[in-house]
Amino acid sequence: MSDKRTELDTLGEFGLIDHLTKNFETLNSSTQFGIGDDAAVVALSESESQLISTDMLIEGVHFNLMYMPLKHLGYKAVASNVSDICAMNGVAEQITVSIAVSNRFPIEALEELYDGIHAACKTYNVDLIGGDTSSSLSGLTISITAIGRAKKEEITYRSGAKENDLLVSTGDLGAAYMGLQVLEREKQVFEASPDIQPDLDGHDYIIGRQLKPEARVDVVGFLKQLNVVPTSMIDISDGLASEIMHICTASGVGCHVYDEKIPIDGKTSMTAIDFNLDPATCALNGGEDYELLFTVRQEDYDKIKGNPHMTVIGHITDKNDGIYFIDKNGSAIELSAQGWNHFK
Numbered sequence: 001m002s003d004k005r006t007e008l009d010t011l012g013e014f015g016l017i018d019h020l021t022k023n024f025e026t027l028n029s030s031t032q033f034g035i036g037d038d039a040a041v042v043a044l045s046e047s048e049s050q051l052i053s054t055d056m057l058i059e060g061v062h063f064n065l066m067y068m069p070l071k072h073l074g075y076k077a078v079a080s081n082v083s084d085i086c087a088m089n090g091v092a093e094q095i096t097v098s099i100a101v102s103n104r105f106p107i108e109a110l111e112e113l114y115d116g117i118h119a120a121c122k123t124y125n126v127d128l129i130g131g132d133t134s135s136s137l138s139g140l141t142i143s144i145t146a147i148g149r150a151k152k153e154e155i156t157y158r159s160g161a162k163e164n165d166l167l168v169s170t171g172d173l174g175a176a177y178m179g180l181q182v183l184e185r186e187k188q189v190f191e192a193s194p195d196i197q198p199d200l201d202g203h204d205y206i207i208g209r210q211l212k213p214e215a216r217v218d219v220v221g222f223l224k225q226l227n228v229v230p231t232s233m234i235d236i237s238d239g240l241a242s243e244i245m246h247i248c249t250a251s252g253v254g255c256h257v258y259d260e261k262i263p264i265d266g267k268t269s270m271t272a273i274d275f276n277l278d279p280a281t282c283a284l285n286g287g288e289d290y291e292l293l294f295t296v297r298q299e300d301y302d303k304i305k306g307n308p309h310m311t312v313i314g315h316i317t318d319k320n321d322g323i324y325f326i327d328k329n330g331s332a333i334e335l336s337a338q339g340w341n342h343f344k
């Protein structure tokens, strides 16, 4: 280490990962794909691969226990990891769970956390096969690794999108972000006047999307039934804009995405407008929807057309055409990756 000091926020999260890992060469032929997608890909046999993804959740950075019940936190931590396996078009089979916990937490609190983890294991049919437990000086940290499986020819990387492919989103977007805004607002009200009961009426849907998101394992099943292998796929954890940028950068393509096509639930839009926010901005820059974003060849359009779980929101263009959001007036706005920069 030299005396030079460079601040972390000069690189951003992805810049930092790239900077730290760029000199690591692949030494084993079983390593089919390492850093840079939703999960790493390791050869299992001629035709099958293992998918491995890891995520860490830190109290105060990723979750706030003032409004996040521990049981929901456990469930969400598993769901978000299973979502990364879904994003590779695979099926999750095992998880490991590591926790660091301060003496602020009684055993009962950790039992709640593990009840949530257990519920998610049953929902997603995954086995808890190990982990690690440590004390922490402050707060709670959870790190989960999900292990899954996929047929080699069905694995979907971020890098496979081709010009003229259709860009498809599952479910609806922006709800988890608006749910968070409502929870944050009520937390502030509570902190100012603890006697006032939180007013969450009418916000069940968006709060549910924030507190109890589901990984779209169903969509991976639908794609198989429809006989569609997406050309690229990613899960929408950091907001639509950031995920579109990831697919376009990894695939070396451009994209047009249309404001009026973005699936946004009416309850999300209404709450966004109450908060003086543009609903599309919430979908583009919010996070934690855990829907899937994928591209399919034009020939596959008939197979997904009219599917209630899938919405075509745009198409892939040549790289030189850029990455554009077309608003309701037809104006093209260049997209930038807002995503969450953890260091800012």
Ligand code: ADP
Residues within 6 Å of the ligand: 017, 021, 034, 035, 036, 037, 038, 039, 040, 054, 055, 084, 237
């Ligand atoms: P996701 O949002 O899908 O969970 P991330 O943005 O966390 O993915 O990570 C992007 C890629 O960088 C992944 O392939 C991940 O495994 C890898 N990665 C992240 N942090 C590190 C690290 N500290 N060292 C090595 N690889 C990392």
Ligand code: MG
Residues within 6 Å of the ligand: 037, 038, 083, 084, 087, 234, 235, 237
């Ligand atoms: Mg991901």
